[in-house]
Amino acid sequence: MLRALLTPAAFSRKTLQEYLLVALGAFIQALSMRLFLVPAQLVSGGVSGASQIINFFTGWPIGLMVFVGNVPLFILGWQYLGGARFAKRTALAIALFSLFTDGLVWFIPAEGVTSDLVLDCLYGGILLGVGLGLVYRGQGTSGGSDILGRILNHRLGISISQAYLITDTLVVLAGGFAFSWEKALYGLLVIYVSGLAAEAVSEGSGVFRTALIITQHPDEVTHSIMSVLERGVTILPGTGAYTGMERPVLYCVITRSEVNPLKELVREIDPRAFMVIGQAHEALGEGFRPLVKE
Structure with a gap:
């Protein structure tokens, strides 16, 4: 010891x-x-x-x-x-x-x-x-x-x-x-x-938001988020249980102040998109707090 x-x-x-x-x-x-x-x-x-x-x-x-x-x-x-x-x-x-x-x-x-x-x-x-x-x-x-x-x-x-x-x-x-x-x-x-x-x-007291987006225009929405909000987007494979259609699910992490701009971006591209906004306790990695302290 x-x-x-x-x-x-x-x-x-x-x-x-x-x-x-x-x-x-x-x-x-x-x-x-x-x-x-x-x-x-x-x-x-x-x-x-x-x-x-x-x-x-x-x-x-x-x-x-x-x-x-x-x-x-x-x-x-x-x-x-x-x-x-x-x-x-x-x-x-x-x-x-x-x-x-x-x-x-x-x-x-x-x-x-x-x-x-x-x-x-x-x-x-x-x-x-x-x-x-x-x-x-x-x-x-x-x-x-x-x-x-x-x-x-x-x-x-x-x-x-x-x-x-x-x-x-x-x-x-x-x-x-x-x-x-x-x-x-x-x-x-x-x-x-x-x-x-x-x-x-x-x-830390910072609370972040997670967004799941299902849209018919995933490429346009992804490009808009990455260029305007400068946030990364992960594309997940998804299949609709009712329709059986394959459709990608976009996942990204944003700050609280970026929630409304994100909604507006998605609304302009695809008003019929489906979005789920969740709460993340902490975000570590590129664009947020470093995972490894230098």
């Missing part, structure tokens, strides 16, 4: 950038805990949420409890973390989050910045999600639920999303017993908001 952590690749420029993203993400997560979640007694699930509950009854440092709680999970989940690459970044994220969470006690007032539960829930969830998203962009995980979710998925066949739901819900329910059920309900909102923010940061 130690040899895997000390490979020459660990010192490349790209790796250093990923480590910086993980460190920044861990700091932002800790900031969310100290500014909003801990003062408001909002439990967001996972090991950090369980640590909040333990801290409430014992007074033990939250960061220390996060670190101790993640150690056995990290050992169990080593083989499910995608190898040493993910494990190194996960270990860094856990260690820094624990350090920052306890260290910020000296700089942030115990009552946080607001006494409004709605504000604590909203901004705490957003900050937490931004931190998580940065850790994910650094090719790491935040430990806790991430590790346990992968173990449950591998051993029991439970989907990752269901595993997160199970583990986080159990912790939030425990928070309801410790603090109040009202705060437990807010805790569920924190999980939802942080999930949206983490997805936006880690995968």
Whole structure:
């Protein structure tokens, strides 16, 4: 395990950038805990949420409890973390989050910045999600639920999303017993908001559109899309189930702003064309974000 952590690749420029993203993400997560979640007694699930509950009854440092709680999970989940690459970044994220969470006690007032539960829930969830998203962009995980979710998925066949739901819900329910059920309900909102923010940061907020076009003039439509919109077109073979006629299906990926121009182009060439506009979560390759970073 130690040899895997000390490979020459660990010192490349790209790796250093990923480590910086993980460190920044861990700091932002800790900031969310100290500014909003801990003062408001909002439990967001996972090991950090369980640590909040333990801290409430014992007074033990939250960061220390996060670190101790993640150690056995990290050992169990080593083989499910995608190898040493993910494990190194996960270990860094856990260690820094624990350090920052306890260290910020000296700089942030115990009552946080607001006494409004709605504000604590909203901004705490957003900050937490931004931190998580940065850790994910650094090719790491935040430990806790991430590790346990992968173990449950591998051993029991439970989907990752269901595993997160199970583990986080159990912790939030425990928070309801410790603090109040009202705060437990807010805790569920924190999980939802942080999930949206983490997805936006880690995968990007851009949503693309896919278009399937069935037309009697495929050559003209293809030429128009490639020359006017400057988008690539893939021609797929198709056969009408009712008519039995063979007719090509045009497939292309465009941005949201190009949907109406595409409709107009197709309408001018073939008003009787059939179009299906779908939504793509991400587009990688020529004309969009590169698949391989240089």
